[in-house]
Amino acid sequence: MAIYSEERATYLWRNGSLVPWAEAVVHVGAVGHASVAGIFEGLKAYWNADQGQLYVFRMDDHYRRFLQSIKMTRFAFDYSLEDLGQATQELLQANEYRRDVYIRPYIFQEGLVRELLQAQPGKPVELVIDSWPFEAYRDPSTAxxxxxxxxxxxxxxxxxxxxxxxxxxxxxxxxxxxxxxxxxxxxxxxxxxxxxxxxxxxxxxxxxxxxxxxxxxxxxxxxxxxxxxxxxxxxxxxxxxxxxxxxxxxxxxxxxxxxxxxxxxxxxxxxxxxxxxxxxxxxxxxxxxxxxxxxxxxxxxxxxxxxxxxxxx
Ligand SMILES: Cc1ncc(COP(=O)(O)O)c(C=O)c1O
The missing domain is CATH 3.20.10.10 (D-amino Acid Aminotransferase, subunit A, domain 2)
Structure with missing residues (x-):
């Protein structure tokens, strides 16, 4: 079973909008800063074929931890638990998932943060929610x-x-x-x-x-x-x-x-x-x-x- 999936979503969610996956870019100069200061979460949604339903597992608990990490890093962030939940639902519906999915929300400071690798007061934060089809890293019947x-x-x-x-x-x-x-x-x-x-x-x-x-x-x-x-x-x-x-x-x-x-x-x-x-x-x-x-x-x-x-x- 492969750990790395090449499959991509049709859309990701970025700063309030659904964006075609391939069009969601940042300037290459922002990459180092964005990765040092990036906060993220990892959630999973599970498809129940009998019920025709996709369930996000413990969504609020993951987003609560996300907000705690953001608090500890002193980023100004205006999204509530409810906003994050709604954005996730919107994203999963837009991608029409009827299978198991991994969900990756993350934030980083927008633009080029040149000298100081700290949260800069007043500088906006980007919020991205990505997702991809995912089953398991390894066959769980092995050890x-x-x-x-x-x-x-x-x-x-x-x-x-x-x-x-x-x-x-x-x-x-x-x-x-x-x-x-x-x-x-x-x-x-x-x-x-x-x-x-x-x-x-x-x-x-x-x-x-x-x-x-x-x-x-x-x-x-x-x-x-x-x-x-x-x-x-x-x-x-x-x-x-x-x-x-x-x-x-x-x-x-x-x-x-x-x-x-x-x-x-x-x-x-x-x-x-x-x-x-x-x-x-x-x-x-x-x-x-x-x-x-x-x-x-x-x-x-x-x-x-x-x-x-x-x-x-
Ligand atoms: C370092 C680390 N520990 C533990 C976990 C398990 O956390 P959770 O059960 O919330 O996915 C993760 C998963 O993201 C992790 O990255």
Whole structure:
């Protein structure tokens, strides 16, 4: 299954209007500034063929986090949660999606921001919402061979991972490239004290002695919407405890099961860490049940938590 999709939307949404995808350009001189100061989100919408409905999953929660990142970076931004939701609906309808879609909202400061890479008072911000057909990064019935990275996870007092800005992603990118050249599928990043944080683009959890355990929100992670969904499903559907606590590197080796969780990765099982196999080496039963529960709830096959799904049609 390919990670990179070449498929493009017909329209993207830019500063209040639908714009043909190919016509949405910025001046090349703005690229460096725009990428350093860019804030973004990643959402997914799921097609339910039986209901003839497309559901955006936890749209307000993603946009709440978007607004929090914008607040932390001191950009002046006038769009409300409702405006962002309406723009997203308009975009998905204009593209006539009747399939699973990834949605990428982002902002950057308009024009050429020459000297100072700071939010300039009064200078407008561009808001773009792009989207593309998307199913999954990897076949979720397989499992990943993972390494602990030699790159340290960025910290709250360096480049806060809670803030979803493009520039933060260089840290995970270095770790992912290191994993690839070393023959692993994906890395786990540790903090400066050697404690477990997350992967590039996904939080993680492990199963130890019948409990699902994940690092706390203060462990240099993005406050993940999927992590919150998983916490609810673990308690409500699986009837297991969901525990947030500091995790040591060696606990990864002793875990019965481990998985990544995120909007893009969904629930992705891990087979081994640093070549030490977890459990049987195949996706474990807790992870498999959770993956099924997640797949049902995002698509509205499981009617639980209707507040998580925004119908597009
Ligand atoms: C660094 C990082 N951690 C975790 C996540 C998972 O967050 P969410 O579940 O909100 O998609 C993401 C996904 O965007 C991410 O980029």
């Amino acid at each position: 990943l061979d993972v390494c602990t990275s030699s790159w340290t996870r960025i910290a709250d007092n360096v480049m806060p991972p809670r803030l979803k800005c493009f520039s933060n992603y260089h840290n995970g990118r270095l770790a992912a490239m290191e994993a690839t050249v070393s023959g692993y599928d994906w890395p786990v990043l540790l903090d400066a004290q050697g404690k477990v944080t997350e992967g590039p683009g996904a939080c993680l959890a492990l199963v130890r002695e019948g409990k699902v355990v994940t690092p706390p929100a203060t462990a240099s992670i993005l406050e993940s919407v999927t992590r919150d969904t998983v916490g609810c499903l673990v308690r409500e559907v699986l009837g297991l405890p969901f525990v947030e606590r500091t995790i040591d590197r060696t606990e990864l080796y002793l875990a019965e099961e481990m998985f990544f969780m995120g909007t893009g990765w969904e629930i992705m099982p891990v087979a081994s860490v640093d070549r030490i196999p977890l459990g049987t080496g195949a996706p474990g039963s807790v992870t498999a049940r959770l993956r099924d529960a997640y797949a049902s709830v995002v698509r509205g096959k499981d009617p639980r938590h209707p507040e998580w799904r925004t119908a597009v049609w």
